[in-house]
Amino acid sequence: MAFEKVTRKQDYSKWYNNLVEDADLAQHSSVRGCMVIKPYGYAIWEKMQSELDRRFKETGHENAYFPLFVPKSLFEAEEKNAEGFAKECAVVTHYRLETDPDRPGKLRVDPNAKLEEELNVRPTSDDIIWNTYKGWIQSYRDLPLLINQWANVVRWEMRTRLFLRTAEFLWQEGHTAHATKAEAQEETDKMVRVYEEFSRNILAVPTIMGRKTESERFAGADDTLCIEGLMQDGKALQMGTSHFLGQNFAKAFDVKFANKEGKLEHVWATSWGVSTRLMGALIMSHSDDEGLVLPPNLAPIQVVIVPIYKGLEQLDAISQKIDPIIQNLKAKGISVKFDNRDTHKPGFKFAEWELKGVPVRIAIGNRDIENGTVEVARRDTKEKQILEFTDLENKIANLLIAMQDEMYLKALNFRDNHITLVNTWDEFQDVLENKGGFISAHWDGTAETEDKIKEATKATIRCIPFDNPHEAGVCVFSGKPSTERVLFAKAY
Secondary structure (H helix, E strand, O other), X not given: OOOOOOOXXXXXXXXXXXXXXXXXXXXXXXXXXXXXXXXXXXXXHHHHXXXXXXXXXXXXOEEOOOOOEEEHHHHOOOHHHHHHHHHHOEEEEXXXXXXXXXXXXXXXXXXXOEEEEEEEEOOOOHHHHHHHHHHHOOEHHHOOEEEEEEEEEEOOOOOOEOOOEOOEEEEEEEEEEEOOHHXXXXXXXXXXHHHHHHHHHXXXXXXXXXXXXXXXXXXXXXXXXXXXXXXXXXXXXXXXEEEEEEOHHHHHOOOEEEOOOOOEEEOEEEEEEEEOHHHHHHHHHHOEOOEOOOOOOOOOOOEXXXXXXXXXXXXXXXXXXXXXXXXXXXXXXXXXXXXXXXXOOHHHHHHHHHHOOOOEEEEEEHHHHHHOEEEEEEOOOOOEEEEEOOOHHHHHHHHHHHHHHHHHHHHHHHHHHOXXXXXXXXXXXXXXXXXXXXXXXXXXXXXXXXXXXXXXXXXXEEEEEOOOOEEEEEOOOOOOEEEEEEEEEOEO
């Protein structure tokens, strides 16, 4: 294995980078700040897409596709949004190359091919979509408009990390239009709950649903809801956001509808999205020093079968014995790989599939056939057991269900054990530096205090949880009165 043995305790960042590359998930590309998602990594992303897409359609949304390029004038239309993304924009200024007269065999930008108006490569699609919606929405009969887009976006990042922060990444972005404020707010809440359920049941990652502070909300939004996960190193990760946009974009692009009384009104809007950052959350929530650990609901290969044999005769016997089991597992919707490569020894295969996080490994040799048994190993706990051939497919199916549940409970226990209530600034600093995780502390509600805490500690308010109890207290930093606790953490 190419996997360089760096433990999480030794160097968490290096462990993560090594794992992403050595487990064949992704690699750095020759284009600065961009990544190549390799087939195995993309297969996991495809499963995420499939699960999310099904949930979007079940909640009434349809997929569409909008241009990659956004004219600068459109981008400027919603001022807060433009200001929020301006520093991250990649801009197209010319449309043609030509042979360089001073360097034979080389090309240069044709100075005569300058665009009349610069085009931003989309950092988000709000502007181009709302400019389009203006032509789609005329009356209340056209509402609600519930659209999702699967796309790539570009945000020019100076410091990058595979999956977590790259100049180009993949995501989905929902953009919806509604007749009333209440309906748009309901949509915003509904979609953050879709993300939470997906994270819980598919990723096996527990998250906290909450509201962003005014300083942390999406530029151009009146309100931002989010799900926040906690990684094994005690840092938080924003895994998904859902924004109530009010009428900001509708007014910027003059998107109006005729209500039932024939009166023109601006529509109400939402947007919501998750990205390939979820891959980072998946890795950092479950994986160990031996490599990737995948929850069964996301694993491209859920079961790998490794034959242990000497000569083709034994391999044929094993293949004949195991084939009905493979077919029965596939009939149950379980993805199986029979690793009968003759180029690698069983020990190598065991290590490879362990590194790639395949949930269940079955080993079978000549003696196992005689005994009517196989050795079954779990990736998450590394437990091994001997199981009989009889009803093996149901035993494996039940094992995968149990693994999914237990992986979630393990992550949940870790998360819950790393939510710490503090009442003083000294406690705040001590927990932040020595324990990590979420810090539940009183805050006076001002952006000024929020900024000072961030400047002093690099910790930010991750969210104000939905189920937050209101209680009188004093801000840990300013000593001013507070009505509720919020969650602080260092974050990716």
